[in-house]
Amino acid sequence: MSDGYSHNQIVHIVQEYPKEYGISIQLGQMFKDEFDIELPIEEIVIITMFLIKDEEDTEGHPVLLYIFHGKGVATSLRDVTNTLTHTNNVYAYDLCLEKDSATALQEIKALVQRIDDGQGIVVIYDMGSIKTMLDTISEETDIKIRYIYFPITLLGLDVARKCAQETDLEYVYHTTMREMKTMLRMNDSRKEIIITLCHTGEGGAFQLKQYIDQYSNLGFKTVPLAISKREELISQVMALKKIYRIHCFVGSYDPKLMGIPFVSMTKVFENKPEDIDKILMFEPIQSKQLDYSAVYSFLEEQFKCISISKLKSILPSIIDELEIIYSLSADQKVGLFVHIACLLENLKQGVCKQACKDADTILEDYPEDFKVVSKVLKPLEKAFKVIIDDNQMAAIIMILNKL
Structure with missing residues (x-):
């Protein structure tokens, strides 16, 4: 197997695909428990490669869904949009006036699950309880849904009533425009x-x-x-x-x-x-390779007791060591870095934060992790002259194991 994957390739696979690697480790443990066969890391990596899906299979795109009251309204908009854009990524649900809300909820939910391509759905809707139904569906299915409120039906009802009651065209037009602006502005006044x-x-x-x-x-x-x-x-x-x-x-x-x-x-x-x-605001920007300089700059302004220069000399290597052991993602690394830095500042200030509620259970269930983490963090305790107690160790173990 030594002619297979290089050390750098193994490290890359472990870092880029921690979930798949973790499953492969579990499978390797099952082999050891059941057959007393210990798989080398190269074999674990090969199993990981089988579990990794092609990016083309998982990327997907958001899709558009029209939901409007009335027979054929949403369907007609879907057909026109698909015809003009040649994208075929637009769907429709006609909310018939006689349909009860429970039936509509189930039908919209089934449609949402069918059309989602893995990146969520943009819904353009007209009125009523549609947003409430979509909130429920998003929570139950874990599918991202974004809403665009377009109250064309309410607008038409309002104008039709005014036209029946008034004789002045300008009055109907200007009062409608004013009310529409107010309605759109007040649709959701929450901060x-x-x-x-x-x-x-x-x-x-x-x-x-x-x-x-x-x-x-x-x-x-x-x-x-x-x-x-x-x-x-x-x-x-x-x-x-x-x-x-x-x-x-x-x-x-x-x-x-x-x-x-x-x-x-x-x-x-x-x-x-x-x-x-x-x-x-989710606008595209050109990201650079992760470093801790922005974190240092900000923490330097916030911290009173911890020396940032000392932090620079010690903490990154400790995070790197934990990354190798626990296959941490970039998000976990930064999260753990900030957590430990804040922990040190709090310890130096003598600030007692709320204890980890499940500390005893975690320390009982993860004794090996406790030994490993305690050993890795020893240089940090020495350098900053602090003691990281069992509660704080349990919190770090939670982060490392995504508990």
Whole structure:
């Protein structure tokens, strides 16, 4: 097998395809448990290669769906759009007036699942409870849906009534235009927010909030959430959704909730601070190779006790060591880097953050990880003269194992 994959090729595969590599490791463990055969890393990598799908098979494109009230309205728009664009990526659902909402919900859900190409759906709709139904469908199916409200039917109803009651053409036209502007502006008057995320309470989410608040000019309110349990995160997001419109999540992991867009922490820090608004508005920018310079610059402004120069000399090599052991993605690396940096600052300040709720269970279930992480972090404890306790170790183990 030594003539197969080079060391660099193996490292590349492990870094680029951590999910597939992790499954292959599990399969290798099954071989060892069942047949007492230990597969070498080259064999594990070969199995990984079988699990990797072609990018062409997984890329996909967003699609357009018209949903309008009335018989044949959406269908006609679909046919015209497909004919003129020659794309054949436009779909339709005619919401008949006599159809009950429960039946419509199930039919739209089945249609959404059928037409999704892996990159989500843009829906143009006219009125009623369509958006509420689509919110439910997105949450149940994990399919991203974006809405464009186009109240043509409501507009037509309003103009028809006015024409029946009034004799002055200009009055009908100008009052309608004024009301339409008001209606579009007030359709969703909730303030828009960004939610920053990290797994634990050591400050990653808060530092991301600070970074966005400092450099962004979009005026979004930012809400930091440091939550590890998915059920608790869903509860918090649902509560926020009642008050605000959630523009996106920003963090070290994508929670894949309710079709809300995600911006990775890596994307934020691998670009210049002045690009933050383009990133948050999903505008294309030319990214550069990840380094920690933007992270250092920002943390230097925030930290009071930790020496950034000392951090530069020690922490990257520790993250690299953990990356090799745990096959970390770029997002995990940056997330872990910020987490540990904030942890050190808090320890030096004597700030006690909320303990990891499942620390005992994690330490009991992952004893080997505890040994490995403790050993890797020893130079860090020595250099900064701090002690990382079991609760904090458990939080780091959670991040490394994506718990």
